[in-house]
Amino acid sequence: MTVWRAPGRINLVGEHTDYNDGFVLPFALEVGCTAVVDTAPAGSDGWTVRSAQQPEPVVVRRSGLSSAPDVPEWSRYVLGALWLLTDRGVDVPALDIVVDSDVPTGAGLSSSAALVCSVARALDDHLDLGLDDDALFALTRDVENDAVGAPTGGMDQLVSLRGEAGHALFCDMRSHETRSVPLDLAAHGLTVLVTDTRAPHKHSDGEYGARRRGCEEAARLLGVPALRDVAAGDLDDALRRLDDDELRRYVRHVVTEDERVLSVVRLLDEGRLPEIGPALTASHVSMRDDFRITVPEVDTAVDALHEAGALGARMTGGGFGGCVIGLLPDESVGAAGDAVRAAFADAGFGEPSLFTAAPAPGARAVSPGTRGN
Missing domain, CATH: 3.30.70.890 (GHMP kinase, C-terminal domain)
Structure with a gap:
């Protein structure tokens, strides 16, 4: 069992500049999402995703994004990472994943980035993929853009992955270089x-x-x-x-x-x-x-x-x-x-x-x- 937590964010200044290759200055919040990734019981050949905020689990057969089923939108933030890893050649085994978030939804605090970043970090750790910071960022951004269809620019994922206590994160959205600012x-x-x-x-x-x-x-x-x-x-x-x-x-x-x-x-x-x-x-x-x-x-x-x-x-x-x-x-x-x-x-x-x-x-x-x- 592997457990990671990733935060939501406040953007201090820099709105709608991210997808224009510009500059943003967000900071990570205490509220966030916790993802628990565990190997499925013997005999299982699918992925089971549960959320503490949703009444029903989502169970799908292992497959890539090209054959992704019609599933609730919240689960696509979780399954999207599995689909994209599969498409990129990773043999993702049968897994049980549970997520639990205290980021208010629909409030502009990036509950979605907290969700996908917690899942991606937990998957990387659990499967021993060895993804570096840039690869993790690319995976989480691609989940939102390609698996979910949200045309976000990547700021939210950067700060959820790289935020530092007591600092905002200055992000150059062209190079994706970041620097902590007091x-x-x-x-x-x-x-x-x-x-x-x-x-x-x-x-x-x-x-x-x-x-x-x-x-x-x-x-x-x-x-x-x-x-x-x-x-x-x-x-x-x-x-x-x-x-x-x-x-x-x-x-x-x-x-x-x-x-x-x-x-x-x-x-x-x-x-x-x-x-x-x-x-x-x-x-x-x-x-x-x-x-x-x-x-x-x-x-x-x-x-x-x-x-x-x-x-x-x-x-x-x-x-x-x-x-x-x-x-x-x-x-x-x-x-x-x-x-x-x-x-x-x-x-x-x-x-x-x-x-x-x-x-x-x-x-x-x-x-x-x-x-x-």
Whole structure:
């Protein structure tokens, strides 16, 4: 029996830049998914997948992705790793796999990456595959893209695999090189307050994919490999070369968001954490006005956090719902939570869920019989 746990994540800044070969700055969370992989009993010739959050197990015959059966979407994050390993020549034996997650689903905290990364690390360990960091990342990203069909860019898997306690993870999404950046909230008397608006989103929905296709089309029209290659100083010229207002808005968001990530990284490297607030807020404004991926619930939460003294606040995740983060002085956290709840009540929204977050470790082996918290 082999047990691994992988975390969900908060993206501090850098939204929709990952699939544009740009820069992102997420950090891993304490909440995560635990995967238990065990060899199936003698005589079994299939894979059995169970989830503590689902009523029924999924049992399939061993096969590759090309002959993958119609199974519930949650199980494709587990079976996808088995299918892809089989397609790549690994003789995956009959296995029993159990997963148990405490990452809120549909909240933009990457419950899916926690799931697939915990399974991939447990499989690598249990089958003694010897996959290095790059191979593990490629496998987990391919599961989401190819086995599930979610057009994500890989940020979530990188931080779930490589996150470090007390640090954010600066990711170059072209090279997939990463570097830990200090994010010592306690030393500065600051807290990241997370508001789960409970306005759910889903990455495989059409709006996310439409924006990815729009960014790719804009890059094609501008003659660059990806929007990461439009320098901030060339942005105005690039916008003039595009006739479509929607594509102009996409380009403006991505180019300025990359600059915001680089700015925040510089400030954190210099120990100036309290000064990152304006960049977080500017990121939200760009997501709201240019990329147009916010909804009333998240805008309401951001406004309430600012009124309660947040240094900066923004939606985090793919958009159209999910969570908002606020960077707050420790002494303001309670009042800020009350302000968000009151604003939601006044707007007629359902009650949000609020919790604090700090950078936690990435995927790690845990003792059998524990959830790994």
